[in-house]
Amino acid sequence: MKGHINYDPTFKLKISKRSFVDGLSKRFHYAEKMVKFNDPNALQWQYLNTHHETVDINVYPVYVQNITGRGVVNRVMDDALDINHPDLEENYEARVSLNLCEKDLRNNPRGTNGEMTLDNLHGTMCAGIISSVANNSICTHGIAYNSRVGAVRMLCEEGTVSFAVLVRAVTHAYRQIDTSSSSWGPTDDGKTTSGPTKRLRDAYDTLAFKGRGGKGVINVFAGGNGAEFKDNCGADGYINYPWAISVAALGKDGTKASYSEACAAIRIAVPVGRDLKTTSGNSACSSNFTGTSAGAPLLIGSLALILETRPDLTLRDIMHILTISGRLPRVDVWNQFSFNAAGLLTSTSMGSGLLDIALGHKLAKNWKNVGKMCEVSFKSDQKLPLADVFWTEDSTIARTKYMHYLNGKSSKLPIKGKKTLVTFRVKESNCTIEKLENVIISLKINHGNPDNLEISLISPSGTDTVLLYARGDEFHKNSPINYEWTATGFYGENPNGRWTVIVRDRKPLINTKTDKVRGRIEAARLTIQGTALNDSAYERNKQLYDEVLTKAGKERRQSGKGHRLTESEAQQVFREQVKRYFDAFE
Known part of the structure; x- marks a missing residue:
């Protein structure tokens, strides 16, 4: 059956006493015996890293709980969506989709004249990472493979998009969507500085304050791919919009991807590298999707798993959960991180660190909503x-x-x-x-x-x-x-x-x-x-924070002073967080 997890509930008992040093084997048992997929490219390193263990999003412990994104509606704002793709059509959500490039095909977000060309495959790649169907022996599976996905086609083949079109794209179906994924922005050339107009900011405010019944649409932006051109996301007004969640990309070894831009607005990092498998146009599969463009839908799919469990969480709640659940991807990136005075990790290149969706989901299950801002x-x-x-x-x-x-x-x-x-x-x-x-x-x-x-x-x-x-x-x-x-x-x-x-x-x-x-x-x-x-998330979820903060983080919180992370602190933090990562497989 498509989208169904083959789950052996007795197997958990067989691995519960395995030691920490055998954590890698424990993860493979999860992938091979507790959660089974027949999709050709199901076992991707971004989901379960076999070479640099723990440099992945840690999603399998969530799948074991049969959490797959049911009931969550995602939207991709991009160039087109192949709605006839056999790995997407079952999860396609027509009511939130729109074609702003062709008046005669308003309800069909496929490419020009309904055709998928090389110039409009990007949106289909993004959608596949979020919601492509599992266990149909096609391509791979989305992170939230039982969630729904629609698209607003607004990046037309002319190569430019007006602010008026963007306003309409942003506000379309804002009452029906839970998330919105944007893998586009100003040119990443190290020269361009651009951001939304007041009218467009008002449109984004509509998402943030009126979407999801006032809880706020989860609006994720790719952090930019211009680092190799000396660009940084501090020059991008979309990423710096306060109610956007901006995401950076890591390579397979846990270092910042060479293309990924840095700035203070980055909230979290996800593993992308240069070889993410996903859907492509004309029912094809792609094996080399890359960039923070792939990172945005990867984060969207992960957050859809949280929203299935806790649809009542607000946009601010999600931001808090991401802020405390990020982890150090490896010790030798310590000089890119700081502790703030609350004991939380922060970095301009990786935000709060590497996404750990198992930890984020665990926090969400018992999370008490943040109070009035x-x-x-x-x-x-x-x-x-x-x-x-x-x-x-x-x-x-x-x-x-x-x-x-x-x-x-x-x-x-x-x-x-x-x-x-x-x-x-x-x-x-x-x-x-x-x-x-x-x-x-x-x-x-x-x-x-x-x-x-x-x-x-x-x-x-x-x-x-x-x-x-x-x-x-x-x-x-x-x-x-x-x-x-x-x-x-x-x-x-x-x-x-x-x-x-x-x-x-x-x-x-x-x-x-x-x-x-x-x-x-x-x-x-x-x-x-x-x-x-x-009213703060910290007071209302004090026990959760105490469980998540590392020893060094608690010392920073006690001191009330922020400082740059030291190498010895990084070693301690990494040990504690890796242990927690493996504990999720118990």
Whole structure:
């Protein structure tokens, strides 16, 4: 029978006493005897890694519980969907599908004139990772292989998409979908900076606040594939939208994939590499799907398993669960991670770490919903001499103007060669926030070459993160930045105290007869989101947090200070988390 697990309930007793060192064999017993698939490419390393054990999403312990995504409706926003594919048609959800590229075929998200060409296979590959059918001897199976999947075709063959089309795509059937997967974005060339318009942000807000009966559609974005071109997702406004879940990609050995971009908005990482098996157009199979494009549907399918068990969880609940259930993929990436002051792992390249869906599902089963969220914004309140700096052929600084923060107007700070600091003093307000969730920084910057700028944020507890990395050496004259960044690494911290934004010019221009550059910060705003203590996920799920936090994490929480992960801490954390990984197979 399609989509059915062949499960031997007595086998669990046979392996329950196996030792930790025999964990790898234990996992194979799960794959071979407790959960059986006849799909040709069912046993993928992303699902169960045979070479670098534990570098996978740890999904088999969830399958053993007969959790397969039933009742969950997923949507892929992409180029097309082969609705006639034998590995997808049984799970296809027509009521949430739409073709925005052809007026005459509005209800058919297949390619142009209903044909699937080489230019529109991407969406079908994404859909297969989420919901392709199991045990039909075709291709492989989706992560949530009993969930439903539809598609909005909005990436047309012309190669461009208007904001008006995006607004319609985002809001289509928002009441009927549970998740939305987006594996597209601004060009990953190390030059482009782009984000949603206000109208499009309003459309995304509709998903976040009105979707799923007010619980929020789980909206996942691929984190970007431009790292090899010195690109980073700090320049992508879609990934930095606060209610998006942005995902990074890992290679087969657990290191960051060479193409995967980094920024403070990355929430979690999934194993992708360059060889994920999935469906393709014209009823074919693909063996080389790659990039964070594959990572987004991989995460969507994993979260669909959680939503089957707990459909009442909100978008914020899901974000919390991802934040505490990520794990260190290997010890020698310790220098890419920090502990925040709540004892949680955070990284600009991997978020909270490698996805562990077995742990996430275990947490979800007993999770108590987070309470009402509060949001407060602050402007910089410092009074400092500020300069408009520019170069002439006669002198380095031709003129200096002094301005002060006054009557609510934003400060204007010079961007010097070393660094410029913007500080915010956060105090208690009528809207009480004692436990942080998202932190959002808005800056308006005028600079001769913004690609040289690196922008960082430090919390009152000492946790630091990079919002935007410097990108390449090309000179983009008079390119303004009026931008917003989301930082996910401060969850659980207390926001009160001094927040510091650091803007560094990593390659300041030298004085020549032709160089003329202006650099200043014209406006700065800090927005914090979170809850009072009793409404927080941490207080309501205190026992779950205590069970998940590592010894080193608890020490960080006790100290109330964030810091960069040390190698010795990484060794300890890795041992504890790997043991928990294998314990899931008991």
